[in-house]
Amino acid sequence: MSFDPNESDVNRQVDASMKMFERAKVGTVAPIVPAEIRSVLLCFDGSSQDEAVADAGMFFASKDSNRKLLSLSAIEPKAATGNAGNSMLADMGNMQKVESSHVDAYDRILDIVAQHSPDIVVVPCPFGRDFASVGADSAGTVIDVLLKRCKKPMLIIRRADQTLEAAAKNAVMVVGSENESESNAARLMLGMLRLVDSTDKSVALNLVLGEEQVENISQLLDILAPDAEIDRQRLENALAAAHARLDTALRNAATEQGFRYRMIPRTNATRPQEIDVELLVVLPLEADDQFGQGFVQHQIRQSPHPLLVVPEQGPR
Amino acid sequence: MIPVESTMQPVGWFAMAVSSDAETEFGTASGAMMLLYVALMLATYVGVAYERFHKTVAALLGASILVAISVATGLFPYKYVYLILEEDLNIFGVIVGTGILVDVVGRSGLFHFLSMWIVKLTKGRAGLLYMALCALTFLFVAVLTIVPAMLILSSLTLVICRSLGYRPTPFLISVAVCANSGAIATFASGLPNIMLGTAAGIPYVQFLQVSLPFAVISLLVAIGCLRFFFRNDLPWKQDAEERQMLKSKIAEFDPWALVESRPVLIRSATILICTVIGFAAAQSLGVGMDFIAIVGGTAAMLFAGKGVEDAINKVNWTVILFFMGLFLIIGCVKATGALSFASEQVIALSGNRIEFLIPLMGAFSAVASSIVDNIPVAATLIPIVKDIGETGVPVESLWWTLVICCNLGGNGTPIGSISCVIAIYALKREAGEVVGWGQFLKIGGTIMLLQVALAIAYVMLLQQFDLIPEIPT
Secondary structure, three states: OOOOOOHHHHHHHHHHHHHHHHOOEOOOOOOOOOOOOOEEEEEEOOOOOHHHHHHHHHHHHHHOOOOEEEEEEOOOOOOOOOOHHHHHHOOOOOEEEEOOOOOOHHHHHHHHHHHHOOOEEEEEOOOOOOHHHHOOOOOOHHHHHHHHHOOOOEEEEOOOOOOHHHHOOEEEEEEOOOOOOHHHHHHHHHHHHHOOOOOOOEEEEEEEOOHHHHHHHHHHHHHHOOOOOOOHHHHHHHHHHHOHHHHHHHHHHHHHHOOEEEEEEEOOOOOOOOOOOOOEEEEEEOOOOHHHHHHHHHHHHHOOOOEEEEEOOOOO | OOOOOOOOOOOOHHHHHHHOEEEEOOEEEEHHHHHHHHHHHHHHHHHHHOOOOOHHHHHHHHHHHHHHHHHHHOOOOOOHHHHHHHOOHHHHHHHHHHHHHHHHHHHOOHHHHHHHHHHHHOOOOHHHHHHHHHHHHHHHHHHHOHHHHHHHHHHHHHHHHHHHOOOHHHHHHHHHHHHHHHOOOOOOOOHHHHHHHHHHOOOHHHHHHHHHHHHHHHHHHHHHHHHHHOOOOOOOOOOHHHHHHHHHHHOOEOHHHHOOOHHHHHHHHHHHHHHHHHHHHHHHHOOOHHHHHHHHHHHHHHHHOOOHHHHHHOOOHHHHHHHHHHHHHHHHHHHOOHHHHHHHHHHHHHOOOHHHHHHHHHHHHHHHHHHOOHHHHHHHHHHHHHHHHOOOOOHHHHHHHHHHHHHHHHHOOOOOOHHHHHHHHHHHHHHOOOOOHHHHHHHHHHHHHHHHHHHHHHHHHHHHOOOOOOOOO
């Protein structure tokens, strides 16, 4: 490399070197250790979703009375005023109200995250509105900004009828592309699972290639390797192989921690989310991955279930 | 030459420079000409520092303009250009030879293997891992120079931190700072050392006697300060359960998986060790370091590599052309007598006393190196120190001051050293963490000031007790 490399030179060379080191990961796969959730930031927006946020707060508080709860009223000036959520939590011990002087909701949330460094940030989506008002058309500005800037995992609450207690029993991690924050997301997913009092817990690892992605890959392979026969089964096998270590780690954790586990590689279009099934959708999010961000935003828009978005830094 | 009085005051030097003529080996250059050349040299340095302008293009452009003016005005005949470059041909040889050697040996997986193997020994514990990464950086930079070493250590740090759940910022910033200590260690551990060592005629062994001990001291100082700055950023104390988890995670890595061919690895390591021994023995063998470097590179291509064309293509022509431009610029400016004038002012300012010259040169080179690339800083100071040496001052101490302070100055700012630049880019891209100037200045600036103060004290002590070996003529 030049003695005066530019940023893209450095990134390319560091990437290549990191891939080389990743090749050394061939030893026995350790089971995933669940992450500890010591503090939770609850963001209230003044809409009817406050009840769901409060419910999430009670879920965390009931599992460990020492767990720190931070309550932030991030009500936008134009939103309906409502403090139903806050009043439900009023009697909860170890809860601390926090405030920020910023005007916009996302700035207030980011400010508090920077100050208090919570392990999870609970955010309703769409922020300041009911789910029914926009449906799957938009996730909203607040979530868009938080996905870009928030370095902490976010638990995104969509519908009030999807309780966290029921959803967290069945966690589904959805991975749409190569993603460096898969391990962090898996640790936090198991951390949430551990909080549920049930002997019937399940985890699924959904490896997803959307219809358009499959078409793009097929088109490129037609040029690169015209004689190769690529069908969906081979793609799904390749997907599974690419995530073999994560699969093994989750499988080992399932044996150790006592939950059901399966991996599902899929190359068809994402099925519409079924409202009747309560589940927690877990989405790893890699820094600077534009495609990955788009995928996560799409999942948030489509999903009526609570979503746990885990950025690369994730839990320590 | 302008007569030098030890009581001459530096005030009014500008007026003096404009009104003075300097007698050079080619005749008399006017003060205005000197100033013009210095201005063009400084403009080139601004171009080198300016991010959007390629350094090599800036250097070659500056050289082209200055050579053209020199020949057109009759300052010197064109053949003088060959004389300028002839003096520095051995530097090009070292760059070519070590570039090929490092590339071929690197592709054998030797450095990746060694670094992963050492990290595994720490069992992933934060404190041990931290010390191991700092020590590895020091060693790798001493052998490989900063850029290849930082690429390996940055990527290793990011992969390990991701796997073990550590925040990468404390590790990467520490690696970047420790790299500048490693850069002092040997003749071949950095381009400024190669330039200064070649210009001064310092044998390889003397680097091990003089700069290596201080390199270790500066490393310990850096680690101590960094450990303090990052005292709350890593889990320095870990309980038995955490250690067990870390142990099982680090066990996932197998260093041998990084090695395609063990025989190639062993041959690469052998050639590298022989080359380092060759550097140390070069003087007694009656050959130059460039010869040893070229032989080492040739041996690597013969015995340890596939892809000879690739290895030769990896020779850093950008650096070589940059040096060519830089040496021509300095040579042209020197021909006007401007650098002699500058050295006279330095002597006047310091009263030609070594106890003032060492701190003056040390502080200036460190501060300048924290702002601009240390290569032009070293290149500019070389002829000045040579001229100072002609006045009878013990010049060895000044060479060592430059070797140490030009490298340590890089810790002062985020742009001071390529190691800091690489670490900051890698953190932003892979971990989404941004290290601002304020944060870096607090850490790096403090460490730099401490290290440079110690460096000046170290050289003065060595000078005082006559412990600096004489440079053979």
